[in-house]
Amino acid sequence: MSKKVVILGGGVGGMSAAQELAERGFDVEVYERLEVLGGKARSIPVPDSASGGRKPLPGEHGFRFFPSFYKHTFDTMKRIPYGTNRRGVYDNLIETTHVMAAREGMTEISFPLYLPERLDDWEMLYRLIVKNEANIPRSEMLFFARKVLQFLTACTERRNTDYDDITWWDFVEADGKSKEYVDFLAVGLTRDLVAMQAEISSSRTVARIYVQLMLGILQPWLHVDSILNGPTSRVWIDPWEAYLTQLGVNFHTGASVDSFEFDASSGRISGVNITQGSETFKVEADYYVSALPVEVMARKVTPQMGQKDPMLATLDQLQTGWMNGILFFLNKNISLNHGHILYVDSPWALTSIFSQSFWEDIDLDEYGNGELEGILSICISDWNTPGVLYGKAARDCSAEEIKEEVWAQITRRLNDTGTIYLEPGDVITWFLSPTIDIQPGEPTKNTEPLLLNTAGSLRYRPEAASQIENLFLASDYVRTNTDLATMESANEAARRAVNGILGREGWMLGLCRLYELEEPLIFKPARAIDRLRFKMGLPQLDYL
Template sequence: MGLFGIGEFQAARVGERRLQVRDVVGEFVGQVDADEQSHRRRFAGCPLNGDGPFARFARSSLGAPIMSFAALPPVMIESDVAVVGGGIGGLTAAHELAERGIDVTVLEANERFGGKARSMPIAGASGESVSTPGASDAPLHGEHGFRFFPAFYRHVTDTMARIPDGEGTVADNLVETEATLIANVDGPPQVAETGTPETLRGWLEALRPAFAEDLPRSDVRFLLERLLYLLTSCEARREDELDDISWWEFIDAENRSQEFRDRLAYATQALVALRPQVGSARTIGTIYLQLLFGQLDPTRPTEQVLNAPTSVAWIDPWLRYLEGLGVDLRANAPVRDLEFDGRRVTAATLVDGETVVADEFVLAVPVEVAPQFVTPELARVAPELGRIERLDTAWMNGVQFYLSEDVTLTRGHQVYADSPWALTSISQRQFWRDHEYDVSGRGPDAVEGVLSVIASDWDTPGVVHGKPARQCTREEIVTDIWAQLKTHLNGTSPTLSDDLLVDWFLDPSIVERDDDSEAGDRVENRSPLLINTVGSLRNRPPADVAVPNLTLASDYVRTNSDLASMESANEAGRRAANAVLERHARRSYVPADIWDLEEPTAFEPFKREDRLRYRLGLPHPAEVTQSVRSLTRRLGGRA
């Protein structure tokens, strides 16, 4: 995927810079508000190019050339902002505002920032603090699930390209993958290249589904026709009609082959934890196309991953940069509620009783937490806030297996086509730079490799205990996932064996219950994932809601990116920042960039035609064709 705005950037001494920035900004503006009790300072966004004091300081501390993102025109704003939630959305909002000279405080409930993207140092991979003979003092890292960056991610990678790290930026820590392994229980694995095709045959292969060899030609042709339907539909039809149809119904899965249905289920559920029977055709189809276009775009890497655990490669440098901008980052600061006077939010009250007062508030907590802050009074003023609780979530959590050998599998991701728990994985050490993060120098001496796995179906019985994952203990979950991996990878030759397994780490958001629930669940998920179910678009609020000083910055916000992801959260954070800037700017300002999802321009004439048809109440031309085919098939069946 494209990396935007990358330039040479020398990292400053963050600890010294934070104090210096405040002094220089005070000199530039002419005064610094002396009221430290209210934690309000008057900042002015100052361009780093020019002859002013801020520019002189920047050149002396940061070195030259200055990155283009810093050259922002002044924004006269006499306000400060409190961001509730330090995940990707909250940190993005803080980033965009702080770069424009606004005073920001970020309140994060957890010990570590980064939300679902954060990685965490662990003493014992299975979750216990253990003392292993010969173990290194440097810890291994665990995670909620592995990160990947497809080509259509533009907001996240733009932010990464504006975070200094060493002599470059965080975006330099992205590494391109080369292939995806599709493993089957019966039959040899398939390898799908993730690089841009270089031959005519390669382009033709890229246009076909990765599982096309297993399907009747009629099914493959029909799927391509449905994708063309999407590509030639106007945006209004997509939002008003296709969001109210399931992907299962849209591709007529009931009348397709069993192989088509099986492969379709894994392709969607493994990607977004979303069953095709309930997933929005608009969302699943759009993302399917974006992934396809990413492979066909020679200007961007199809798929990238990080060269170290996420916090090491991205989040920690980001936090250092934000602190250097003067952002007050407060971990272990859970907010209990927002105080509301009937018109505006007046304060955020922490669990310990502390009150944080600000001019603007950005609510950047995940979808399962947001309704806790929506009082009846808030919902009356901004009804869109009351609809957040109607959004659905699913479970998509990961486990890391620490191995005595570096089992690479393929230089990319793995998809386990027949796994009941919709597993995907990546062998990570091959992508990690040893001089930045040496696995062999961390944790138990025996660890040489890390296989990170995500389970996206927690409702189907497993292969060992015969129970869905949610009805298993933590250890049973890990045992079943390990068994499913072995049945997929050991078909033609042994790849995984029990003697390779040194330790494991299951996402700590999966917590065992003290007592059995009515549903029989043995665990609860404290970090579920938003899913785009049929009709859910109407329940997704904009970033700028009807409360004059409240904005939203989380992946449930209505965005161009749409799918619950780092990309959508980042875009939501930008939209929240732009809303704050729009309300308070006293002169022209440069808004945070927002990108549309790109589709081939060759389809624009067809979209314009469909836009006219939609306004006239006419169906899409392909719908007429599909109706005729369905009628013919039914009549043929009666004969």
């Protein structure tokens, strides 16, 4: 008889764990608080937006970003059947070709994400590198390159201690540097793409992601950055649910976790109390996988569970931040850039993409009122800095004020050099993620915040296999190679949790594959030398 596993949470972590377990013959039950699966990756239909028998407009929590180092996620997607796709859902990813940086009062800067083949791409690189249109002082660019080299030659042990304890801001010595250095190198990329604040984020985490993004650009055979070719649920989550159901996974939506029951005599979880609708009941299993977000799991850990596994008791030391989406549905198709646009000097750290440019097989006439021609999908990564219209942070604004502020920050950077790309008349309607809970007279809440990798936080992040024999963790706060609050880290954490279960069951073969983050081999000898120096208590060598 197969062993039963209860998975708590139906986001990417929970669904990844369900797939790995079901493919290996386990009896899997998934309990999800929402009525739909996918967690932060799900699509959210815009209420009251459909007419004439059409589908509601396709809202999202935020745009999806699939860089080349998402190897765990890609492997999972390739095993999810989708129509005639040879590689399943993975073939629904479309490579972006360019990234654009937009600044107020200055010409936009674009550069290709592949080895240039066309004359205009070489011209872009010439403008960026030779003419230095980013206006970063060359001495500061060399200084930044030196800091990246410093990280690349540091051993893992030093990264996990010294580098984790220093903020990215302090590591790159942003104080006293030019505004351009801060906008592009110290703050811009981390804040705009992964909602990490340079002033508080671990330099270990930020540097690792910087290296991965740069390696993707330098290896043109990789897809540096891809997005899905349709609404996320339609082309990924729904086919995933169908595949898992076919494998025998049972999903229970609208089911919230109330509490764990811990048997102190055996040191095991004896059950989980669930509320679904008006009914409260206890579920029991051989193993339990918690794919709950950190802010939820921290509240569920009982004192007895914390005594059994002290790492569980420190989850409340981990911090969360906000990165949520707003969409503008347009009555015209705008092809400004075939990829992401970073508004590097925008107060609210905005990043956008024109989704319809990648939805070649999606008939937009199926949605809304029949006028839909374009979708401008935007992520707001800074909810604490005052905006330009009302002088208020995003978290202090009404939904209407957020919409007006975002529109102003974007159009001031796109419409400022002679060409008007966006006008108010282009907007059919807009949609702010409902995870931003705005109630009159009350502080705004974010019901689905994002883990922040703050300086010194690694010590509070647990392994996927807890010290409670039958409890495993499959969420982005778990220690992973990916080391960032992303779909990729949730997927990797799920694989580690499943491997923990397989280990308890005595499996020697058939474990989930885990991928390392690749770094240039040329620096491997330097890291070996640094490992010896670290063990001897000596500082890192300076190679420049």
